[in-house]
Amino acid sequence: MQITSDQFNRxxxxxxxxxxxxxxxxxxxxxxxxxxxxxxxxxxxxxxxRTSAAAIKDHTLAQxxxxxxxxxxxxxANGAQVHLARDGEELNSLVIDLAKRHxxxxxxxxxxxxxxxxxxxxxxxxxxxxxxxTDLGEYILQLAEEQPSHIIAPAIHKTREExxxxxxxxxxxxxxxEAAELVEEARRILRKTYLSATMGITGANFLxxxxxxxxxVTNEGNGDLCASLPPIHLVVTGIxxxxxxMKDAFALLRLLTNSATGQAITSYVTVIRAPxxxxxxDGPTQLHYILLDNGRSKIRQSKYRSIxxxxxxxxxxxxxxxxxxxxxxxxxxxYPGPLGAVLTPLLADRKKAAELPNASSxxxxxxxxxxxxxxxxxxxxxxxxDQHKENSLGQGWGIAIYMKIARSSFSxxxxxxxxxxxxxxxxxxxxxxxxxxxxxxxxxxxxWRQLPQPQNNDSYRFK
Amino acid sequence: MVAxxxxxxxxxxxxxxxxxxxxxxxxxxxxxxxxxxxxxxxIPPRQTCCGQPxxxxxxxxxxxxxxxxxxxxxxxYERVILPSGSCAAMIINHYPKLFSDETADEAxxxxxxxxxxxxxxxxxxxxxxxxxxxxxxxxxxxxxxHHSCSCLRELNIKDEPLQLLQRRCRIDAKPLKETCCxxxxxxxxxxxxxxxxxxxxxxxxxxxxxxxxxxxxxxxxLVQLAGRARKCRHxxxxxxxxxxxxxxxxxxxxxxx
Numbered sequence: 001m002q003i004t005s006d007q008f009n010r011x012x013x014x015x016x017x018x019x020x021x022x023x024x025x026x027x028x029x030x031x032x033x034x035x036x037x038x039x040x041x042x043x044x045x046x047x048x049x050r051t052s053a054a055a056i057k058d059h060t061l062a063q064x065x066x067x068x069x070x071x072x073x074x075x076x077a078n079g080a081q082v083h084l085a086r087d088g089e090e091l092n093s094l095v096i097d098l099a100k101r102h103x104x105x106x107x108x109x110x111x112x113x114x115x116x117x118x119x120x121x122x123x124x125x126x127x128x129x130x131x132x133x134t135d136l137g138e139y140i141l142q143l144a145e146e147q148p149s150h151i152i153a154p155a156i157h158k159t160r161e162e163x164x165x166x167x168x169x170x171x172x173x174x175x176x177x178e179a180a181e182l183v184e185e186a187r188r189i190l191r192k193t194y195l196s197a198t199m200g201i202t203g204a205n206f207l208x209x210x211x212x213x214x215x216x217v218t219n220e221g222n223g224d225l226c227a228s229l230p231p232i233h234l235v236v237t238g239i240x241x242x243x244x245x246m247k248d249a250f251a252l253l254r255l256l257t258n259s260a261t262g263q264a265i266t267s268y269v270t271v272i273r274a275p276x277x278x279x280x281x282d283g284p285t286q287l288h289y290i291l292l293d294n295g296r297s298k299i300r301q302s303k304y305r306s307i308x309x310x311x312x313x314x315x316x317x318x319x320x321x322x323x324x325x326x327x328x329x330x331x332x333x334x335y336p337g338p339l340g341a342v343l344t345p346l347l348a349d350r351k352k353a354a355e356l357p358n359a360s361s362x363x364x365x366x367x368x369x370x371x372x373x374x375x376x377x378x379x380x381x382x383x384x385x386d387q388h389k390e391n392s393l394g395q396g397w398g399i400a401i402y403m404k405i406a407r408s409s410f411s412x413x414x415x416x417x418x419x420x421x422x423x424x425x426x427x428x429x430x431x432x433x434x435x436x437x438x439x440x441x442x443x444x445x446x447x448w449r450q451l452p453q454p455q456n457n458d459s460y461r462f463k
Numbered sequence: 464m465v466a467x468x469x470x471x472x473x474x475x476x477x478x479x480x481x482x483x484x485x486x487x488x489x490x491x492x493x494x495x496x497x498x499x500x501x502x503x504x505x506i507p508p509r510q511t512c513c514g515q516p517x518x519x520x521x522x523x524x525x526x527x528x529x530x531x532x533x534x535x536x537x538x539x540y541e542r543v544i545l546p547s548g549s550c551a552a553m554i555i556n557h558y559p560k561l562f563s564d565e566t567a568d569e570a571x572x573x574x575x576x577x578x579x580x581x582x583x584x585x586x587x588x589x590x591x592x593x594x595x596x597x598x599x600x601x602x603x604x605x606x607x608x609h610h611s612c613s614c615l616r617e618l619n620i621k622d623e624p625l626q627l628l629q630r631r632c633r634i635d636a637k638p639l640k641e642t643c644c645x646x647x648x649x650x651x652x653x654x655x656x657x658x659x660x661x662x663x664x665x666x667x668x669x670x671x672x673x674x675x676x677x678x679x680x681x682x683x684x685l686v687q688l689a690g691r692a693r694k695c696r697h698x699x700x701x702x703x704x705x706x707x708x709x710x711x712x713x714x715x716x717x718x719x720x
Contacts, residue, residue, distance in 0.1 A: 457488050
């Protein structure tokens with residue numbers, strides 16, 4: 001997976017001084033938070049549901065091979081074709097091969113994080129195929145030539161004014177500012193493409209092993225049109241999306257919609273089992289699944305396996321103070337926020353993604369809201385531990401020294417006494433402070449905050 | 464008399480690094496509050512750091528050494544109290560974890576669990592294990608309360624500090640939104656811009672609510688917020704909750720030079 005996460009510091013600094021981004025974010029984020037809160041309040045046994053959802057996912061992941069095989073067998077028995085892609089490149093070539101074999105030139109797409117992960121659109125364009133994103137947010141981003149910044153609301157970083165200007169520039173249909181008018185304009189344009197597309201690509205929210213079906217949820221119905229109008233329906237998703245039964249799917253679905261948008265259920269919930277049968281009046285004649293591994297099997301066998309429980313609700317992003325401050329693009333990855341802080345280093349170049357698990361204050365809100373109880377803070381902590389082991393004294397030497405000092409009461413008390421003296425001097429005599437700014441930690445603190453002043457209090461003395 | 468002494472239960476106070484470094488009055492305040500609640504307070508003399516800085520920055524080995532040291536140090540005591548949510552959470556929630564990962568030390572894990580079971584954060588201990596003294600109303604500027612993430616999410620402590628402020632000082636403190644102040648230990652140094660943004664959001668909220676004094680159960684949060692407030696010259700004072708509860712807030716505010 002391609003990432004630019006090593007640019008986190010530069011990107012986040014830019015984001016923090018971007019007032020427009022702040023506005024877009026505060027409007028949208030607090031909306032999601034409030035809606036989720038209201039929705040969860042209506043569910044009397046939320047904690048129970050989370051625990052059983054986590055158990056369903058853990059059980060499935062522990063026997064993933066079995067369930068993947070069951071899914072493939074059932075799906076094939078239904079008349080679908082199932083392919084496994086080991087990595088992003090293989091997925092992209094499988095898609096292009098399929099498209100070429102059937103002379104596909106125009107493709108309509110529903111939102112698929114996996115397709116962003118593999119940069120599928122780029123590969124398709126290079127193979128001279130025309131791709132149209134049909135999820136409104138993704139469509140906006142396609143026009144703006146930008147990456148998504150949120151996993152369920154991809155264009156959340158754009159204000160209505162920015163979108164109005166974009167549509168005016170790219171559609172040439174006069175300037176509109178009302179949300180309803182903008183949506184209608186996009187709808188009319190997209191409608192035509194559904195009818196001319198010869199392949200529809202969607203993701204899948206769940207793959208159901210017991211009957212080889214997939215479940216798709218949207219509020220716009222765009223996924224359904226991509227799935228049912230073109231003659232070929234292609235589903236691309238990760239192997240971890242498979243779950244045992246329809247009953248399990250509905251249990252997880254409830255948690256997904258409530259956690260993501262605060263809806264009891266989305267406008268459309270579609271279960272697809274098979275391509276069109278002989279007597280059906282419409283529907284695709286071919287149904288294909290391409291299931292992506294791209295490092296997921298490896299994660300499954302590691303101490304990080306609980307991240308694969310993720311059902312992509314985005315609640316962790318919405319509640320993360322860091323994400324709210326810097327926005328999704330700062331993470332330089334298709335998966336931002338707390339989810340991305342764990343998943344990105346595991347799916348992509350670990351060193352390049354090294355900042356992400358560190359850019360957290362461990363406030364814990366993410367794991368508090370996660371509907372499948374992923375211990376996100378502990379996973380980030382473990383990633384930091386891995387980094388520390390590979391790094392030795394490169395970074396974190398200050399803390400290492402402090403931890404050593406704290407092993408002896410004598411050295412610890414000496415250190416504290418010396419630090420108290422120094423802090424008092426530094427606060428009183430600016431040159432003393434200036435010299436110390438040679439040390440990055442001190443510079444980092446004092447650029448934004450006053451140095452702490454030890455209290456003049458000898459009421460308690462340690463021996 | 465010997466019999467009388469045996470009746471008064473004993474607590475050990477683990478003061479924590481930031482308190483010892485910057486705010487010793489938290490120690491005297493905590494002693495007063497615990498004594499008022501009819502406990503005999505002892506302060507294990509050779510205590511140092513609980514190991515959290517190492518733990519959260521990925522230096523698990525160093526954290527484990529300090530955890531082992533702390534566990535041995537606190538072994539003789541029946542109850543351990545800390546005036547800090549984050550350090551208390553370290554002992555209660557994380558010490559057992561430190562000895563049950565890949566290093567899997569069963570004996571130490573048991574000892575860690577025993578220590579965790581008898582360790583408490585100060586305000587939750589005062590509310591749940593004693594009937595706090597009801598005090599007179601304190602003349603007050605408008606007091607705001609900041610929930611630290613550790614108290615809130617690691618220890619499930621939310622109403623206790625506010626209850627204590629009500630009962631002991633007759634103050635209805637204004638709780639700020641349950642969002643992070645941006646301290647996060649190493650985080651505030653490694654990502655100062657983001658940390659400062661988070662602090663500014665908190666301070667602006669406090670100012671908009673008409674708060675003039677802010678208190679919390681965690682010194683880390685207070686040092687972060689006070690440091691930023693002084694830099695911005697906000698008209699705010701900062702005290703640890705133990706200081707407010709024991710009436711010690713005529714002392715200069717945290718951050719005063």
